[in-house]
Amino acid sequence: MPTRNYKPTTPSRRNMKVSDFSEITRNRPEKSLVQGKTSSGGRNNQGKMTVRFRGSGVKKSYRIIDFKRNKYDIPAKVATIEYDPNRSARISLLHYLDGEKRYILTPAELEVGAMVSSSIDKEIDFKPGNATTLARIPVGMTIHNIELVPGKGASLVRSAGQQAIIRAKEEKYAQVRLPSGEIRLIHLTCMATIGQVGNAEHMNKSLGKAGKKRYLGRRPHTRGVAMNPVDHPMGGGEGRSSGGGHPMSPWGQLSKGFKTRKKSKPSNKFIIERRKKK
Numbered sequence: 001m002p003t004r005n006y007k008p009t010t011p012s013r014r015n016m017k018v019s020d021f022s023e024i025t026r027n028r029p030e031k032s033l034v035q036g037k038t039s040s041g042g043r044n045n046q047g048k049m050t051v052r053f054r055g056s057g058v059k060k061s062y063r064i065i066d067f068k069r070n071k072y073d074i075p076a077k078v079a080t081i082e083y084d085p086n087r088s089a090r091i092s093l094l095h096y097l098d099g100e101k102r103y104i105l106t107p108a109e110l111e112v113g114a115m116v117s118s119s120i121d122k123e124i125d126f127k128p129g130n131a132t133t134l135a136r137i138p139v140g141m142t143i144h145n146i147e148l149v150p151g152k153g154a155s156l157v158r159s160a161g162q163q164a165i166i167r168a169k170e171e172k173y174a175q176v177r178l179p180s181g182e183i184r185l186i187h188l189t190c191m192a193t194i195g196q197v198g199n200a201e202h203m204n205k206s207l208g209k210a211g212k213k214r215y216l217g218r219r220p221h222t223r224g225v226a227m228n229p230v231d232h233p234m235g236g237g238e239g240r241s242s243g244g245g246h247p248m249s250p251w252g253q254l255s256k257g258f259k260t261r262k263k264s265k266p267s268n269k270f271i272i273e274r275r276k277k278k
Contacts, residue, residue: 003204016208019201023090025112026080029063030093033103037062037086039217057217060085066094066102067145067153069118069131069191074098078114078129081106088160088202092129104129105145105158107195118191128195134174135188139166144197146176147190154191161200164192173270181276224250 002022008014042054063084076094079101084091090106094116107128110116116129124130126141137143142163145154157164157179167175173185207213210220225243229236232250234243247255 003201006208012209012211014208015206016212017204017206019199019205021083023081023198024083026082026093029061029082030101030103033064033093033101034061035064053219053221054217055219056214058085058215062086063091063103065091066104067155067158068147068151069104069145069154069193070151071096071100071102071118073117073119073122075115075117076102078110078112078116081110081112087158088199089158089197090160090199105193106198107144107193108198108200109195110198120191126194129193131191131193133189134166134176134186134192135169137166137192137194139168141166141194142196143176143192143194145191145193146186147192148186150187150189150191154193158197160197160202163196175272178275181273182271183273185270185272224248 002020003017004020006013006016037060039057039059040054041056042049042051044050063082063086065084074096076096078092079095080093082091082093082103087105091103092106092110094102094104096102104116110129114129116131117124118131120133120136123136124132126138131145134143134146142165144157144163146156146164147153148155162179164179165177167177167183169175169188172188174188175183176186177183224232224234224247225237225241227235233248233252234245237244249255253260
């Protein structure tokens with residue numbers, strides 16, 4: 001999945017890099033696994049803006065992804081590898097032997113025609129795409145698509161190129177090293193998928209122009225120091241000014257190193273080592 005570089009025929013093309021989509025085998029999604037998706041534009045149910053600099057963007061349909069992998073002991077064949085506009089990873093359409101179809105995140109090295117399965121009480125081959133509980137996965141194995149709560153569905157390690165590693169197992173929990181560097185305890189009954197998420201070259205992409213950002217639904221981000229004092233604490237000043245104080249949000253929340261995580265958060269006991277500082 002290499003990237004495609006453009007000739008500098010225009011200023012926007014000069015630094016643009018996109019995926020060549022060579023791994024894509026189908027252009028249209030499976031109709032039975034697609035549903036509508038509305039754009040909030042950063043507004044809540046009252047119409048009030050809760051997230052700034054969001055809006056417009058290209059209209060998308062949502063692909064229903066099987067994050068639970070709860071179709072146990074039924075083999076499935078990888079029918080297609082498709083593009084998903086809602087995530088950085090590619091998705092694969094599985095055809096199960098009983099006729100059901102489901103989408104999963106495409107692991108690296110998974111190809112069309114391969115057979116995958118998931119199980120909680122039987123042995124599986126530790127090859128990309130197979131899913132089982134953390135209790136059955138050996139220490140040192142690369143995994144992704146990890147559940148944080150048993151049966152809820154995967155919520156960790158789902159972006160393109162990401163992977164986690166099982167470091168150890170103790171009593172009811174496994175020590176998992178996440179892509180951020182954080183080491184966390186996760187219950188052994190949680191499901192995980194073998195391998196690394198595919199499309200690792202996604203990090204090499206370069207949008208190249210402001211319009212590409214608008215396609216994604218992201219509007220221009222205005223700096224606080226460019227605003228008036230009535231709009232932002234860092235605004236105003238005669239001539240160019242950096243605000244004269246510590247960087248903060250429009251509501252006074254300090255940024256650049258100020259810790260916002262609650263010290264009494266219940267999940268703190270599951271974090272063995274915090275993520276590494278950059």
